[in-house]
Amino acid sequence: MTQLTLAEVEALARAAHDGQTDKAGRPYAEHLAAVAEGVRARGGDPEQIAAAWLHDAVEDDALTWEWLGQAALTARTRAIVDALTKRPGEEPAAYARRILATPGARLVKEADLAHNADPRRLAVLDEPTRKRLTEKYAGMRALLGLEGGGVGA
Numbered sequence: 668m669t670q671l672t673l674a675e676v677e678a679l680a681r682a683a684h685d686g687q688t689d690k691a692g693r694p695y696a697e698h699l700a701a702v703a704e705g706v707r708a709r710g711g712d713p714e715q716i717a718a719a720w721l722h723d724a725v726e727d728d729a730l731t732w733e734w735l736g737q738a739a740l741t742a743r744t745r746a747i748v749d750a751l752t753k754r755p756g757e758e759p760a761a762y763a764r765r766i767l768a769t770p771g772a773r774l775v776k777e778a779d780l781a782h783n784a785d786p787r788r789l790a791v792l793d794e795p796t797r798k799r800l801t802e803k804y805a806g807m808r809a810l811l812g813l814e815g816g817g818v819g820a
Contacts, residue, residue, distance in 0.1 A: 671739045680720040683729035691791045705778030715771050718747035725752045747772045763810035780804050
């Protein structure tokens with residue numbers, strides 16, 4: 668089976684999340700593109716960039732576990748997407764352990780957290796939501812052993 672190209676993965680992710688918006692009401696594909704660019708800028712390889720495009724697809728029910736298991740992706744890309752997919756009721760520490768145990772996943776999650784914690788994104792949210800998310804992202808960064816936060820982290 669021929670592997671999907673990065674352009675095909677991007678198109679697939681954009682289509683899967685079509686009509687979805689983030690907490691600020693922006694098209695969800697903007698977040699995916701920012702995470703993919705963040706992975707690239709951090710020296711990530713094509714498998715990690717592909718995973719960045721797909722990192723929320725199963726969690727958000729845009730694509731199924733069955734699709735992921737059969738997709739024309741490398742085993743490493745599938746493993747990273749699997750690692751980054753939160754399970755219902757999962758404790759943050761268990762989620763972080765799975766990310767840390769999966770080669771390549773930490774860098775993708777680092778880019779995801781950096782975009783999620785971008786002050787420009789958080790600024791449009793109400794204060795209680797901004798505070799809750801800022802604490803949540805800082806907690807996950809600590810569990811993953813990442814320094815600092817936000818843009819450029």
